[in-house]
Amino acid sequence: MSVMYLILPLALIVVFIAVIAFVWAARRGQFDDLDTPPMRVLHDDSEKKKAD
Amino acid sequence: MNLATDAHGTPAPGIVPCAHCGLEVPAGLIEDGAERQFCCTGCRTAYAILHEHGLGQYYAFGEKRDAPVEPTGKKYEEFDHEAFQSLYVKPLKGGLLTTELYLEGVHCSSCVWLVERVPLLLSGVVRAELDVRRARAHLEWDPSAVTLSAIAQQLDVLGYPPHPYRGVAAEEMRRKEDRAMLMRIGISGALAGNIMLLALAQYAGWFSGIEAEYERYFRIISLALTAPSLFGPGWLFFQGALASVRTRRLHIDLPIAIALLAGFTRGAINTVTGSGPIYFDAVGTLVFLLLSGRFLQNRGQRAAADAAELLGSLAPTAARVQDEQGERRVPVEALLPGMVMSVRAGETFAADGDVTEGKSAADCSLLTGEPRPEPLDVGTRVYAGTVNLTGPLLVKVTQAGEMSRLGALLRRMEESAKRRAPVVQLANRIAGWFVGVVLVLAAVTYLYGLRNDPARALDNAIALLVVTCPCALGLATPLAITVGIGRAAKTGILIKGGDAIEALNHPGLLLLDKTGTVTEGRVRLVRWEGSEAAKPLVAALERGSSHPIAVAVQQAWPVVALLEAQDVIQTIGGGIEGTVAGQRVVVGAPTFVARKTGAEEHAPDVRIDAFAEEGLTPVWVAVDGHIVARAGFGDPLRADARASIDRLRTLGWRVALLSGDHPAVVRATAERLGIDLADAVGGASPEEKLRRVEEARVRGTVVMVGDGVNDAAAIAAATVGVGVHGGAEASMSAADVYLSRPGLAPLVELVEGARRTMLVIRNNILFSIAYNLLGASLALFGILDPLIAAVLMPMSSLSVVYSSWRGRTFETTVARRAAVAASSGIPPLEPAR
Numbered sequence: 001m002s003v004m005y006l007i008l009p010l011a012l013i014v015v016f017i018a019v020i021a022f023v024w025a026a027r028r029g030q031f032d033d034l035d036t037p038p039m040r041v042l043h044d045d046s047e048k049k050k051a052d
Numbered sequence: 053m054n055l056a057t058d059a060h061g062t063p064a065p066g067i068v069p070c071a072h073c074g075l076e077v078p079a080g081l082i083e084d085g086a087e088r089q090f091c092c093t094g095c096r097t098a099y100a101i102l103h104e105h106g107l108g109q110y111y112a113f114g115e116k117r118d119a120p121v122e123p124t125g126k127k128y129e130e131f132d133h134e135a136f137q138s139l140y141v142k143p144l145k146g147g148l149l150t151t152e153l154y155l156e157g158v159h160c161s162s163c164v165w166l167v168e169r170v171p172l173l174l175s176g177v178v179r180a181e182l183d184v185r186r187a188r189a190h191l192e193w194d195p196s197a198v199t200l201s202a203i204a205q206q207l208d209v210l211g212y213p214p215h216p217y218r219g220v221a222a223e224e225m226r227r228k229e230d231r232a233m234l235m236r237i238g239i240s241g242a243l244a245g246n247i248m249l250l251a252l253a254q255y256a257g258w259f260s261g262i263e264a265e266y267e268r269y270f271r272i273i274s275l276a277l278t279a280p281s282l283f284g285p286g287w288l289f290f291q292g293a294l295a296s297v298r299t300r301r302l303h304i305d306l307p308i309a310i311a312l313l314a315g316f317t318r319g320a321i322n323t324v325t326g327s328g329p330i331y332f333d334a335v336g337t338l339v340f341l342l343l344s345g346r347f348l349q350n351r352g353q354r355a356a357a358d359a360a361e362l363l364g365s366l367a368p369t370a371a372r373v374q375d376e377q378g379e380r381r382v383p384v385e386a387l388l389p390g391m392v393m394s395v396r397a398g399e400t401f402a403a404d405g406d407v408t409e410g411k412s413a414a415d416c417s418l419l420t421g422e423p424r425p426e427p428l429d430v431g432t433r434v435y436a437g438t439v440n441l442t443g444p445l446l447v448k449v450t451q452a453g454e455m456s457r458l459g460a461l462l463r464r465m466e467e468s469a470k471r472r473a474p475v476v477q478l479a480n481r482i483a484g485w486f487v488g489v490v491l492v493l494a495a496v497t498y499l500y501g502l503r504n505d506p507a508r509a510l511d512n513a514i515a516l517l518v519v520t521c522p523c524a525l526g527l528a529t530p531l532a533i534t535v536g537i538g539r540a541a542k543t544g545i546l547i548k549g550g551d552a553i554e555a556l557n558h559p560g561l562l563l564l565d566k567t568g569t570v571t572e573g574r575v576r577l578v579r580w581e582g583s584e585a586a587k588p589l590v591a592a593l594e595r596g597s598s599h600p601i602a603v604a605v606q607q608a609w610p611v612v613a614l615l616e617a618q619d620v621i622q623t624i625g626g627g628i629e630g631t632v633a634g635q636r637v638v639v640g641a642p643t644f645v646a647r648k649t650g651a652e653e654h655a656p657d658v659r660i661d662a663f664a665e666e667g668l669t670p671v672w673v674a675v676d677g678h679i680v681a682r683a684g685f686g687d688p689l690r691a692d693a694r695a696s697i698d699r700l701r702t703l704g705w706r707v708a709l710l711s712g713d714h715p716a717v718v719r720a721t722a723e724r725l726g727i728d729l730a731d732a733v734g735g736a737s738p739e740e741k742l743r744r745v746e747e748a749r750v751r752g753t754v755v756m757v758g759d760g761v762n763d764a765a766a767i768a769a770a771t772v773g774v775g776v777h778g779g780a781e782a783s784m785s786a787a788d789v790y791l792s793r794p795g796l797a798p799l800v801e802l803v804e805g806a807r808r809t810m811l812v813i814r815n816n817i818l819f820s821i822a823y824n825l826l827g828a829s830l831a832l833f834g835i836l837d838p839l840i841a842a843v844l845m846p847m848s849s850l851s852v853v854y855s856s857w858r859g860r861t862f863e864t865t866v867a868r869r870a871a872v873a874a875s876s877g878i879p880p881l882e883p884a885r
Contacts, residue, residue, distance in 0.1 A: 004266060008273060015242055022238040026231050035185040039161035040168070 071111075072099045098210050102166075105173050110162060126213075127381065128204035130370035135386035140216045141200065148178060150192045151200065153214040155207060158187050163212070171206055174198050188217060233347045236285035240343055243281040244336040250274045251333035264326075271323045271330055278332040282316050286339040302484040304526050310487070311521030312338060318514040328511050331518045334845055338523050341849055349530035349550065371395075371402035374446065387452040395440045395447055404456040407432045409446035413599070415439040425600055442599055442622065477554055478813060479529040482821075483522065490520050490828075497832050505834060512834040519827035519841045524820030524848040529813055531856035536809035539862035544793035545802050552772045552788040554813075556806035559704035560753030563745065563766070566711035566721055566734075568759035569776050570697075570796065571687040575600040577608040578668055578688055581659075582681030586673050589632045590639055590681075592617045597628060601671060604685055627671070638674040645672040645679065667720040689724060696796035697725050703803055705755075710744060712736055712762050741766035757799060774799065805862035812859035816852045823848035 025031065068077045071088035072095035082089055090096040102110055130136055141151045158167060164182050167189055171180040176197025181190045191203060204214045250270050257267060289312060292305030315331035322328035370381045372394045379394060384402045387393070392408065395401060401414075413425035416438045425441050428434065434447055436456040453459055494513045501509025533550035540547050547553065567573050580587075592615035594602035599622070617637075620630035627640010629648065638648045642660050659682055663670040668684035697707050708731035711718045718734030733744070741756075742765040748754045749771065756763065756770035759777075767773030768786035775787035777794040791798040827844050830836040 004269065008269075012246065012273075012277075015246055019239055019242045022242075023235050026234045026238065029227070029231065031234055032227060032230070033183045033185065036164055036181075036183055039164045039184065 070095050072096070101170070101209065105170075107166075107169060110166060126205075126208060126370075128201040128208070128214075128370075129381040130383040131200040131204050131216075133381075133383050133386060136216070136383040137200075139383075139385060144192060147194065147196070148192050149195050149200070150190070152217045153189045153191065153204070153207070154217045155182070155187050155189050155212040155214055157212050158182060158184060160184075166210055167207065167212060170210060171203050174202060174206060177203060189214070230351075233343070233350070236288065237340065237343050237347055240281050240285040240336070240340040243277050244340040247274055247277050247281070247333050247336035250277070268326060271326075274330060274332040275320055275323045278316060278319070278336050281336050281339050282312060285343055286312060286335075289339075289342070302480055302487070304479050304483040304522060307483055307487045307490060307520075307522050308338070308342065308526055310490075311517050314514050315518035315521070318511070318518075322511075329515065331514075331841075334518055334521070334841065337846065338521055341523060342526050345527040345530040345534075348534045351534075385453065387449055389449050389452060391449045393447045393449060395445045397440055397442055397444060400439050401434050401436050401447065403436050403447075403449045403452035404458075405434055405447040405449045405451075407434060407445055408448050410444055412443040412445050413441045415441055415600070442597070477529055477550065478810075479525055479817065482525065482817060486522060486525070490517065493520070493828055493832065497834075500832070501834060508834055512831055512836070515836050515841065516828055516831035519831055519836060519844060520824045521845070522820065522824070523845060524823060524852045525817060527849055527852050528816030528820055528856075531853060532809055532812040532816055532859065532861070535856050535859065536805065536812075536861040540802070540805055543798070543801065543862055544791065545798050545805070545862065546790040546792060547802075548788050548790070553806045553809050555753055555771045556755070556803055557810045558753045560706070560751070560755070560771070561748050562700060562705040562707050562755045563710045563748075563757065563770070564697075564707065564796075565756075565758035565760065565763050566709055566713050566718055567687060569757055570693045570709070570721065570725065571689055573687065573759065575604045575669070575685050576688055577604050577683060578686045579663075579684035580681065581683075582673070582679075583675075586637075586675055586681045588615055589635065589637045589675060590673055590683075591615075592632045593620065593628055593630050593637050593639055596620065597622060599628075601669075601685055602628070635675050636677070639671060642670050642672045645674050649674045649677045649679065664716075665720070667717045689721065690795050692795045692797045694725055696800045697727070699800045700803060703807075705803070706731070709733065710736055710741055710756075710766070712738070712741075712760075738762040738765055742769055745769045774802070801862065808859070809861040812856060812861060815855055815859075819851050819855065820848050823851075 068082055068089050069075065070077050070091035072090060075091050077089045077091045081091065088099070090099065102108055137149075141149050144150050155167065157163070161184075164184055167182040168180050171177045171191065176194040177191065178194065179190070179192035182188070183190070189207070191200075193200070193203060207214045250273060254262070254267065254270050254274075256262075289305050289309045292303055293309035296303035296306045312335055315335045318328075319330035319332050319335070322330050370383055371387055372379055373382050373387070374392045374394050387403045393402065393405065397412065407428055407430050409430065410428075411430075412428045414428050414434060415425055416435070428440070428445065433450075434440075434445075435458065436452075437458040451457070451459075494516050497516050498509050498513040501512045505512075529550065533553055536553060537547045537550070564570050587609060590605060591609045594605040595617065597603075615632050617630040617632045620628065622628045623640070623644065626644035627638065627648075629636070629638040629640075631637070638645050640648075660670050663682075663684045666684070666686070668686040671683045671685055672679050673681040673683065700707055707725075707727055709718055709722050709725075709727055710733050711721075713734055715734030718732050719729055722729055722732030736744070741763060745754055745756055745766040746769055749769070753772070754770045755772045755774060756766045757774040757776060758764075758767055759775065764786045767775065772789065773787040775790045776799075777791055789802060791802070823844060827836065827841065830840065
């Protein structure tokens with residue numbers, strides 16, 4: 001069971017990294033507009049097709 | 053590509069679709085042999101631009117415009133003016149400029165595609181990005197290569213008329229708040245999840261045994277995870293509680309903060325001493341759940357406020373000024389007293405002033421609520437916001453901007469909105485006695501424990517504090533209101549605050565503006581007595597005029613045979629005359645027609661009074677010197693007005709009319725609506741409306757429903773202000789609720805929906821209190837297992853979430869929406885717009 005002393009801190013470090021990533025994204029405004037980007041994705045694809 | 057299938061794959065048989073917007077091309081505009089057909093020049097131009105620049109793949113997208121392109125044809129010179137640029141344009145690094153414009157008519161992914169590509173065709177435009185939900189375009193450009201007016205014209209040609217967006221600063225602040233709240237939720241959610249995992253291990257150990265060493269280890273790590281959650285994201289509740297204590301206004305945050313702090317402190321002490329329960333899983337989950345509830349509520353209210361605010365950006369932004377250098381357009385912000393504005397027919401006055409040249413009529417309904425035009429002559433005072441109807445005018449500016457009558461009215465509106473006492477939410481009222489009861493119970497538990505089991509007395513008291521944390525109570529209101537506001541928005545009712553929902557549950561006085569609210573707000577041909585043969589003659593005569601009567605005729609008979617009228621003369625305040633098909637036709641006020649036909653000496657026409665009694669404006673028609681027909685024009689009642697008002701009355705509201713229109717007309721309207729004549733007030737100025745609302749507020753709930761600027765101050769002062777479809781921007785920004793569907797039926801839906809929402813809130817609160825009672829009585833006798841507490845708490849929150857979600861508040865079934873669309877012809881406004 002002493003593996004707990006290793007695994008738990010490791011798991012918490014992973015969580016910490018995830019939280020940092022989320023905060024970074026929120027701060028950069030990634031969640032400000034959740035409607036337009038999904039529409040834009042389709043457009044970029046069709047433009048590439050045209051370039052081919 | 054075959055005939056005009058660009059817009060929609062397969063054209064319906066018999067209908068020729070427009071190659072750009074896909075709507076039917078009117079028979080008169082179909083060009084024989086042309087490869088593509090267009091319903092209007094706007095669509096034709098847009099199509100040409102797209103093809104010229106190789107953007108034809110626009111037509112491959114499934115979604116299409118739902119309206120023809122109608123460019124305003126404006127030049128937008130004012131966008132390049134210093135005064136405009138200093139207000140709305142910000143410099144960027146590298147000499148670039150940036151601004152945000154509100155675009156009319158964006159709604160789908162094709163719009164995103166167009167708006168983000170077409171401006172880039174102009175050299176000098178660096179960036180164009182659209183936020184569809186907020187209908188806002190973010191632009192960056194190089195001022196040495198391109199002007200903002202050129203970009204604006206480009207967008208206008210495509211059918212997205214741009215407007216300066218006035219709320220950038222406020223928006224920036226809200227965006228920061230939103231991001232901060234999102235971070236709090238993210239952090240507290242991650243921590244809560246991990247605390248729960250650790251708690252699971254400990255509960256498992258509680259059943260099957262766990263070595264003391266590991267139990268201690270888990271407890272310490274739980275503590276290390278709970279502290280940042282409580283003092284980081286959870287700090288919000290302590291701030292709320294402190295503010296509540298300081299202002300002596302009870303708030304739900306106070307009992308929440310007490311429970312969180314008590315649970316955490318005791319848990320921390322027990323962790324150090326190594327015995328007794330820790331409450332970390334409860335504390336961590338509470339912080340996360342409560343923050344989420346709050347975030348959802350803010351978001352729902354904001355979406356509704358945003359939608360109304362956008363409509364507010366539609367005010368005129370420019371005026372045409374005449375000076376030594378000739379005529380030029382300047383932004384309204386640059387207008388100064390003494391300048392001379394030239395105002396064409398159909399334009400809105402941008403400032404207060406005196407007419408110095410020209411004759412016309414003004415539509416002052418914005419300020420007075422009176423739909424009938426007022427004559428304008430040299431020396432007449434005109435006001436900002438009113439519309440010049442018939443002829444070009446020169447106006448010397450006397451007051452501009454904030455100093456104008458409109459500006460002063462808006463200022464009063466803001467003041468009364470600030471003075472207004474907020475509605476105390478039910479949950480916060482309950483929080484008051486909740487704190488008292490819980491503290492007394494905790495003390496009783498402690499004293500009772502001291503006598504029987506002193507070792508566990510304190511733990512039992514703390515357990516009671518934690519288990520009675522009003523988590524469900526704190527979620528009860530926000531969740532029910534969020535769901536209610538979201539569903540209301542789907543049916544076209546935009547509710548900007550939860551307060552309105554609570555206030556609408558206390559029936560009181562409901563004041564309705566007349567023009568535009570219970571009536572359609574437009575002059576219409578209501579009655580026609582006499583010769584049918586005269587109709588085409590009148591239609592031909594009125595075709596070229598922009599007078600409200602003429603517009604009403606054009607609407608009444610849009611397709612009456614196309615005769616030509618010659619030598620048309622319009623007399624302001626009189627009527628119109630001309631020669632149609634060789635006959636001399638005179639249409640106008642009875643006295644005017646009598647004078648023209650030489651019938652002046654006859655006895656006064658009795659029909660005039662008969663028309664006036666019904667609130668109709670009489671217009672007589674004479675052909676070759678003989679009166680052949682009598683027409684009555686008026687502002688008809690909305691079809692659903694009577695039924696809606698009756699329904700509101702049965703719900704307990706006293707319905708009254710408060711109008712700026714002539715008292716006689718208001719009385720006639722009241723009679724037809726079954727409203728007590730004592731409750732029908734006419735001739736009320738905006739100031740008097742405000743005074744009446746403020747007086748009535750002393751006696752109870754006042755709901756003010758209106759559409760005009762003349763109602764704005766009263767709307768802001770009322771307990772709940774409601775702006776109706778087609779209203780002026782000021783009334784919308786002042787209103788707590790905006791009805792984006794025409795008619796009074798949405799008003800009834802609002803009141804009924806608010807009642808049902810409140811029912812859900814009450815049920816939620818009952819639920820949560822029942823759970824708290826159960827938990828409290830278990831804790832009181834010291835038989836509350838930590839495990840039972842851990843199950844009880846999320847159970848109460850979940851049942852509140854469930855009941856909020858399935859509560860039938862505002863109806864949104866497909867059938868209901870279809871009925872709405874069919875009856876109004878207007879698609880319900882989706883919240884995403």
